[in-house]
Amino acid sequence: MSRKEEIRSFVGKKIRSMQTGAATAGTKAALADLRRGVGREPGEMPQLFGTILYEMPEGFLSRDGTATKEEWVCYIALTLYALHQQGHEEGRQAMHTADKVSIGKAMYQLVLAYEGDSNAEQRVLQRLKTLITAVDMKELSHHLRGTVQLLKSKDIPLNYEILAEDLYELQFPEGKNRVSLRWGQDFYGGRNITEKQHEKEGAL
Secondary structure, eight states, rough: HHHHHHHHHHHHHHHHHHHHHHTTTHHHHHHHHHHHTTOOOSSGGGGHHHHHTTTGGGGGGGGGSSSSHHHHHHHHHHHHHHHTTSOTTTTSOSSSOOOOOOOOHHHHHHHHHHTTTTTHHHHHHHHHHHHHSSSSHHHHHHHHHHHHHHHHHTOOOOHHHHHHHHHHHHHHHHHHHHHHHHHHHHHHHHHHHHHHHHHHHOOO
């Protein structure tokens, strides 16, 4: 199993566990703690250690007190999932989806949600560009928080396993361009589908 696959598996397992136990007091408390961790750094909130570090593969763990790439990814994905899910009934409105909804695809769905707003596409595209050009994980986490809050406001889900894989790849120079291209393809792929649908409807 590749490192990306390990990350996807770990994040997915954690989220599915929280989805299954959503109604329990323990899970509610864990989600609340995760939400308070949004925008912070791994290790800054000791109350999150159990939720995030329990059963984390040994290869992910820091040896010198500086968060590893894997720890950053898991921290950001799980805290943002908790923020995204807040106010939505798990099971009926799950904000983590198994569908192939990347950040790029979700952000085009956000454009569609602002129906009638002629400036929506430009604003959302600018936000996507800001994510791609973030200089480090702390800055990226900050910008992702705002994006997830917008998705949450429009009930647009995201695949957090895909997000975790992308966040890991973004930390490597050769991976950043690949992720950037995929997000752009997913964004404009949604636009192309919408335009074709409109053309078909107009021909009827």
